[in-house]
Amino acid sequence: MSVFTKRLVSEGSCYDVGPAAGVTGPVLAFNGAVPILNKDMTLCISLSARPSNNGTRFHNHLYEQLGLNWIYKAFAPTDLAQAIAGVRGLGIRGCAVSMPYKEDVIALVDVMDPSAKAIDSVNTIVNDGGRLTAYNTDYTAIEQLLHSNAVPTDYSVLVLGSGGMAKATVAALRDAGFKDVTVVARNEDSGRALAELYGFTWSAELGAAESGTGTADLLINVTPVGMAGGPDAAALSFPQEAIDAAKVVFDVVALPAETPLIKAARAAGKTVITGAKVATIQALEQFVLYTGIRPTDEQIRSAEEFMRAQ
Numbered sequence: 001m002s003v004f005t006k007r008l009v010s011e012g013s014c015y016d017v018g019p020a021a022g023v024t025g026p027v028l029a030f031n032g033a034v035p036i037l038n039k040d041m042t043l044c045i046s047l048s049a050r051p052s053n054n055g056t057r058f059h060n061h062l063y064e065q066l067g068l069n070w071i072y073k074a075f076a077p078t079d080l081a082q083a084i085a086g087v088r089g090l091g092i093r094g095c096a097v098s099m100p101y102k103e104d105v106i107a108l109v110d111v112m113d114p115s116a117k118a119i120d121s122v123n124t125i126v127n128d129g130g131r132l133t134a135y136n137t138d139y140t141a142i143e144q145l146l147h148s149n150a151v152p153t154d155y156s157v158l159v160l161g162s163g164g165m166a167k168a169t170v171a172a173l174r175d176a177g178f179k180d181v182t183v184v185a186r187n188e189d190s191g192r193a194l195a196e197l198y199g200f201t202w203s204a205e206l207g208a209a210e211s212g213t214g215t216a217d218l219l220i221n222v223t224p225v226g227m228a229g230g231p232d233a234a235a236l237s238f239p240q241e242a243i244d245a246a247k248v249v250f251d252v253v254a255l256p257a258e259t260p261l262i263k264a265a266r267a268a269g270k271t272v273i274t275g276a277k278v279a280t281i282q283a284l285e286q287f288v289l290y291t292g293i294r295p296t297d298e299q300i301r302s303a304e305e306f307m308r309a310q
Helices: 054-066 080-089 104-108 138-148 164-176 188-197 240-245 260-267 275-291 297-308
Strands: 006-010 013-017 042-047 070-075 094-097 124-128 131-135 157-160 181-184 201-203 218-221 248-251 271-273
Touching: 042 054, 042 080, 054 070, 054 275, 054 297, 080 104, 080 124, 080 131, 094 275, 104 131, 124 275, 138 164, 138 275, 157 164, 164 181, 164 188, 181 188, 188 201, 240 260, 248 260, 260 271, 275 297
Parallel strands: 042 070, 042 094, 157 181, 157 218, 181 201, 218 248, 248 271
Antiparallel strands: 006 013, 094 124, 124 131
């Protein structure tokens, strides 16, 4: 058993925590020098079926660096409508929205920013005095990563999935100038609708890689396959033969950063784009929406490193 010692200050009062104060215990995971909870603290939250500590660590680390009296906490709601009512009624400043709630929250907000309205998908809610405005920063992250990795727009693309994150991904592909895109989704209604909305092709399942219909130059997974804690955490979202035939592999799953798909693609010598990078960019844009502050590049790098050191 180790002990921890920390001096906390709140409203002019100091509290010693540790042996000197007669308090001992095991070392606890701690997100940095977050101020002691107080009545003036601003709260931001995230809602996900399987919450991770990515956003919690990223946002809280930036709050600490910037000296903000804010705190961020992840939740797995049992009732989405009640959770959003809580955001409104308790004055929670910001709310990140993850799978599978990106479309379900649309009916629960007051205003759809163009970033969310254009693709009918929400990943961010900002509360201004009880008025809830929905945004989508996933699109920004996908767009930036396609550009920064210099993915040629003449590549053929397979997008696996048709949910809220798929909407942001397909819209970013279209706006970047990609033409040969196939949305692969078992749900024909959502898959076909998404593909046709952007002038692309829909398929219910992957074909055989040797036939040319089961792979592409760019593979993008926007399903929960490979996500830590899920039923398919150890599974490959694309078969090995599709990975071997591809040039670039992109997995939006952020936890773990090295998903089975990313590991397999690295082993095959492919260019990879990870969900951890998506998480950093979209979380940064959320932070700016919530606080009105854009951190420096150094502060962003520090927060990203802290987020990954789990």
